[in-house]
Amino acid sequence: MAETQASKEQTKKRIAVFFDAPGFDDYPFTDKDFKRAYVEFAASICDRGCECWIVRSQDSYQGGNAFSRGWKFDRGHFNEHQDPFTADVIFNKGHLDADAGANVVNRPDLEDFCTDKWKTYSAFPSLFPKTLLARTTDEYAGALKQFRSMVTVKPVGGWRGQDVVIASVADIAERDVRLPCLVQEFLDTSGGIPGITEGLHDLRMIVVNGDLVFAYVRVPPPNSYVSNYAQGGSWFEVPVKELPHGAIAVFKAVEAHLARRFPLRIYSVDVGLQGKTDWKIFELNSKPALDPRESYPGAAAFMDAVIDALINTCP
Secondary structure: OOOHHHHHHHHHHEEEEEEOOOOOOOOOOOOHHHHHHHHHHHHOOOHHOEEEEEEEEEEEOOOEEEEEEEEEEOOEEEEEEOEEEEOOEEEEEEOOOOOOOOEEEEOOOHHHHHOOHHHHHHHHHHHOOOOOEEOOOOHHHHOOOOOOOOOEEEOOOOOOOOOOOOOOOOOOOOOOOOOOEEEEEOOOOHHHHOOEOOOEEEEEEEEOOEEEEEEEEEEOOOOOOOOOOHHOOOOOOOOOOOOOHHHHHHHHEEEEEEEOOOOOOOOEEEEEEOOOOEEEEEEEEEEOOOOOHHOOOOOOHHHHHHHHHHHHOOO
8 A cells, every 4th residue: 555645744754953042033033144054054954864853941841752842844834833742852952851762853951062162171181271260259369360361251151152251351350250260361363274264263073972063263353362263263174184293183082082971962172272283262152053055165064964963863
């Protein structure tokens, strides 16, 4: 007997992308480029014979891989469905509090490891600039005394360069900071990366289940040390095959550690070169952004690598 259309639909693997905000057009779809990227992402998943759903807010989560509602991609659009459904894998792009047995990429423990900068530093102390944790005003004052010139002060759990302050010890001692925070030796990357960029920089390497698939350099705007795009920085892609050996060595060290703890992982590691050979980590990031395929040469390859990882994770 010929297989019905309904039975075909039931056998398709379901990939659900989770975001925190409850409305379909809420963040990150407030940005038209991100919204377009996920339309392309969903279309590619459907071309592979799978379903793509957008799910939103912890309130919709019903345990396991089940949700009370979602938006299913069909014929070029996401259409809302109010009925419960179960995904085969959840791509966590928010802060999903999932059951231990749920099939999730990335799981909350990886999210926590990358977001908590003190945990990240503690795992790789030799790969970071000197870093101290300050939980109280007394600890903060004591930490500043351990440095002589420029320091970086950042929230333990911040992101997108928010609340990061870089200044001299004398200047920063007069400012109010949010505790707890990290007090870190300033990583002077003003010497650039030979053959790649001149001056201050932040090299981001993006990893999908162990494969370094994409890299780019971020450059801060004039009169700033913070290179995040959200803070006005600019960036350009660097072919993976052209990455310096020192940067690759840092990636391999980080990946070896994460592979032992997190079987499924999509993340980035941000590094900078101080002097001629001293590569150090700025931070890890568990949410590297998907951009439209035509945005830059590596965008399509990164998107396809994520899709491959998600489909291969389906039971």
